[in-house]
Amino acid sequence: MLTLSNPSLLRSQLYINGEWVHADNETTFSVYNPATREKIIDLPNAGATEAHRAIQAADKALASWKQVVAKERATVLKRWFQLIMDNQEDLARLMTAEQGKPLAESRAEVAYGASFVEWFAEEGRRVYGDTIAANNPNQRIVTLKQPVGVVAAITPWNFPIAMITRKVAPALAVGCTIVLKPATETPLCALALAKLGEEAGIPAGAFSVVAGNKAREIGGAMTSSPTVRKLTFTGSTEIGKTLMEQCAGTIKKTSMELGGNAPFIVFDDADLDAAVQGLMASKFRNAGQTCVCANRILVQESVYDAFVDKFVTAVSALKVGDGSTEGVTIGPLINDDAYTKVSAIVRQATNNGAEALIGGSGKGLDKNFFPPTVLANVDRSMDVYSEEIFGPVAPVFKFKTEEEAIRIGNDTPFGLSAYFYARDIGRIWRVSEGLDYGIVGINEGIISTEVAPFGGVKESGIGREGSKYGIDDYLEIKYLCMGGVSQ
Numbered sequence: 360m361l362t363l364s365n366p367s368l369l370r371s372q373l374y375i376n377g378e379w380v381h382a383d384n385e386t387t388f389s390v391y392n393p394a395t396r397e398k399i400i401d402l403p404n405a406g407a408t409e410a411h412r413a414i415q416a417a418d419k420a421l422a423s424w425k426q427v428v429a430k431e432r433a434t435v436l437k438r439w440f441q442l443i444m445d446n447q448e449d450l451a452r453l454m455t456a457e458q459g460k461p462l463a464e465s466r467a468e469v470a471y472g473a474s475f476v477e478w479f480a481e482e483g484r485r486v487y488g489d490t491i492a493a494n495n496p497n498q499r500i501v502t503l504k505q506p507v508g509v510v511a512a513i514t515p516w517n518f519p520i521a522m523i524t525r526k527v528a529p530a531l532a533v534g535c536t537i538v539l540k541p542a543t544e545t546p547l548c549a550l551a552l553a554k555l556g557e558e559a560g561i562p563a564g565a566f567s568v569v570a571g572n573k574a575r576e577i578g579g580a581m582t583s584s585p586t587v588r589k590l591t592f593t594g595s596t597e598i599g600k601t602l603m604e605q606c607a608g609t610i611k612k613t614s615m616e617l618g619g620n621a622p623f624i625v626f627d628d629a630d631l632d633a634a635v636q637g638l639m640a641s642k643f644r645n646a647g648q649t650c651v652c653a654n655r656i657l658v659q660e661s662v663y664d665a666f667v668d669k670f671v672t673a674v675s676a677l678k679v680g681d682g683s684t685e686g687v688t689i690g691p692l693i694n695d696d697a698y699t700k701v702s703a704i705v706r707q708a709t710n711n712g713a714e715a716l717i718g719g720s721g722k723g724l725d726k727n728f729f730p731p732t733v734l735a736n737v738d739r740s741m742d743v744y745s746e747e748i749f750g751p752v753a754p755v756f757k758f759k760t761e762e763e764a765i766r767i768g769n770d771t772p773f774g775l776s777a778y779f780y781a782r783d784i785g786r787i788w789r790v791s792e793g794l795d796y797g798i799v800g801i802n803e804g805i806i807s808t809e810v811a812p813f814g815g816v817k818e819s820g821i822g823r824e825g826s827k828y829g830i831d832d833y834l835e836i837k838y839l840c841m842g843g844v845s846q
């Protein structure tokens with residue numbers, strides 16, 4: 360039973376144009392707790408009609424919101440930040456109920472999510488243009504940065520707050536308006552954020568939430584609309600590619616934060632205890648369901664046995680269970696499909712000679728729970744090598760040389776995050792420069808922070824979120840050429 364000290368955060372309607380509304384056709388969809396499989400609530404099931412209405416409202420709100428001075432927009436965002444933090448515990452409970460992650464992780468995500476709101480409230484006041492020396496003495500050249508306009512956002516279930524705030528906050532900070540489609544599995548955090556945004560003073564239409572299980576229909580309305588000037592998406596590479604194709608019709612700006620296949624490399628000069636600690640954090644956060652999770656663990660052969668021993672010991676201390684139970688460190692996978700996918704990846708490896716040093720199958724566990732698993736004797740022909748696992752499964756590969764580690768690390772179409780542990784300073788530079796990734800963690804397993812640019816290369820995406828760079832994705836540069844200056 361989900362009880363909140365602020366019950367108004369459990370919404371039962373969509374939020375469009377500053378109003379709490381039902382779907383036009385009165386249909387609903389259900390939100391479930393992945394740990395218990397119990398229904399939490401039924402919500403109105405939005406489709407293209409509601410999405411179009413939200414886009415129209417965003418367009419109307421844009422005219423006035425972009426004229427509000429940056430300082431005033433920042434004040435609204437700071438109020439929103441404070442309200443999110445004031446309601447941290449309730450939001451964390453809501454998140455664990457619909458997403459499954461342990462409460463401690465949910466509390467951390469609420470703070471992480473709020474940090475983007477605070478950060479972009481500050482950054483929104485620091486949007487600068489340039490004065491450029493013209494070739495012609497009769498001219499002066501300056502640039503302005505202006506909001507791109509109406510933005511559409513589509514977000515995944517694995518970070519039900521942070522993936523939203525790091526899109527909505529920069530958009531609002533610079534004067535854009537935004538329509539959000541949250542994941543079907545986790546609409547409740549999105550609606551709670553909208554409720555707090557309403558209290559903070561975000562004007563009607565500037566931020567709408569169109570929740571529903573008709574992703575293709577809502578996405579189609581967003582991508583086909585000429586009013587929407589930008590699409591920002593976090594999710595699978597497959598859907599990201601589809602959305603980019605759909606956006607081509609109206610040449611929208613896009614930001615794509617897509618899948619990963621992160622190598623986690625342990626060199627022979629690494630501090631092995633620190634490497635185990637970093638790997639535990641990177642691999643098992645959110646039961647392995649993050650796009651920056653270590654996916655392939657590469658260990659230099661001279662330290663392989665020692666490292667694997669320490670790693671398996673650490674994994675054996677993890678506790679699987681309902682995330683709302685104190686002490687649980689691994690919650691359920693998000694749904695049956697996720698469970699089926701992770702089980703199949705592990706089965707394909709073990710059927711072909713991989714050895715589960717711990718874990719290996721969900722047999723004996725309830726519902727969607729998958730045990731933390733370490734696989735040895737793995738090779739590059741297996742799906743654990745090439746697929747984004749998105750589960751608590753760690754395949755450990757052996758390598759001989761630094762060159763080989765870099766080559767294997769880069770042997771994937773993805774390029775989001777990579778990690779390595781080493782102490783030799785020359786090696787640290789060589790490997791950092793050699794890895795084809797947007798993010799590299801060096802002697803560090805957790806790289807996420809609002810102050811740094813988050814994003815990938817290759818098929819992991821386009822654009823950066825967070826940091827001073829994240830705001831540029833919501834701005835257009837306009838160049839003003841002024842003639843007639845000379846007398």
Ligand SMILES: NC(=O)C1=CN([C@@H]2O[C@H](COP(=O)(O)OP(=O)(O)OC[C@H]3O[C@@H](n4cnc5c(N)ncnc54)[C@H](OP(=O)(O)O)[C@@H]3O)[C@@H](O)[C@H]2O)C=CC1
Pocket residue numbers: 513514515516517540541542543544571572573574575576577578579593594595596598599601602616617618619649650700747748749
């Ligand atoms: N980069 C990342 O952070 C993430 C990566 N993934 C990867 O993707 C795999 C599958 O996860 P999944 O949840 O299916 O990821 P998806 O990419 O399918 O879902 C992400 C978001 O896109 C929406 N969506 C799905 N199809 C469409 C469409 N045709 N048009 C518009 N929007 C759409 C989803 O809506 P709805 O929820 O209604 O389906 C959700 O809001 C995972 O196993 C993992 O490997 C998944 C999530 C996050």
Ligand SMILES: O=C(O)CCCC(=O)O
Pocket residue numbers: 517518521522593594616648649650651807813
């Ligand atoms: O999995 C993702 O999509 C993003 C990872 C969350 C983060 O660390 O910012």
